[in-house]
Amino acid sequence: MQRALRLLEAVGSHRDGAPAKQLAREAGLPLPTAYHLLRTLTHEGYLRREKGVFLYGDAAERLAGGGAQQNRRTKISDSLEHWRDVIGVPVYFAVYREGEIELVAVADTPNAPAVEEWADFRETGHAHALGQCLLSQLDEKSRQDHLDRHPVQPVTRYSVPGQRALMERLGSMERMKPVIERQEYALGTVCAAIPITVGTTAATMAISLPVHQEGRLLPAVEQLRSEVGALVSSLAFSISI
Known part of the structure; x- marks a missing residue:
């Protein structure tokens, strides 16, 4: 060997x-x-x-690519853990790739756990801040294609009721502003996501809090947003991970 x-x-x-x-x-x-x-x-x-x-040959290149991919994921995880500790909330990173929502990394702690993925994030993008933020960054054709494959269905009693309401919400979102979601995916949880665009790839970072701590949500996401430029730079990643 x-x-x-x-x-x-x-x-x-x-x-x-x-x-x-x-x-x-x-x-x-x-x-x-x-x-x-x-x-x-x-x-x-x-x-x-x-x-x-x-x-x-191809096998060696796949090994090298896998190593590079793991290195990028490690950098992302390390950065998320840093901001988790600084802000004191779970931090998520997701991208929209090949027509699907992909949760790349999550940093949380036992005292501040991440939201449990009890319903597939890919199929319920309309109901959580990560998905809504990613969908808001897509062009109309790509967004419609996604919703044709993953129809809008309420996940909780607070979820957007249908596609028309979702499209209106996405259309009214201000560019580069946080996306706020209150108990639409998980009861007892509020979330906020900020858009990150690198090249043509849609990406997002998000945080979550228990609903009784909702007063911390906007200050926490604004703290994350104020640093996100430096964060993306420090990751030094191509989003093709």
Whole structure:
């Protein structure tokens, strides 16, 4: 395993690939051993051979992509945890990708727990602040397509009653203003979300509080919003996570 990893590292140091003899020398391996491992790695898809040189194959690129993805998610989680501690509320991050609402990360504590996903967030975007904030950022065609696939249905007695009412609400939302939701997804909980747009990707951050602490909601989300520019910068992420 270690010898194979040394060969993979050697391949990775050459943008345009390298021949077997050079890779064997850089990995400190006998040439017959290197040839055997290169053939195995090529057969498994970790390498490919083109015009006498070896380059990363699809399997290695998937591994590298997975590592980069995990690194981005870790940065996001760390940042959310920081703001959870600073503001003292659960913090959520979500994106709209490939026609669906995706909750990427949540930071909470036992004393300030996040809202339990008792109904699929993807299917109930009309009923929670995260979803409403993301839907408000979509163009009309994309928004209608989403609602055709996930029809508006009340989740609690406080939920928006139907698509017409939801569309009116989304249309009246002011750009870059927090989206407030009171007990529409979970009884006893109030939420606020702020829009984040990076390129063409819609994203949002949100917070939640028990309804008896509703007085803290607006000050807390304004505190988050005032720092969100620095937060996005510190994440240094492409939202293709």
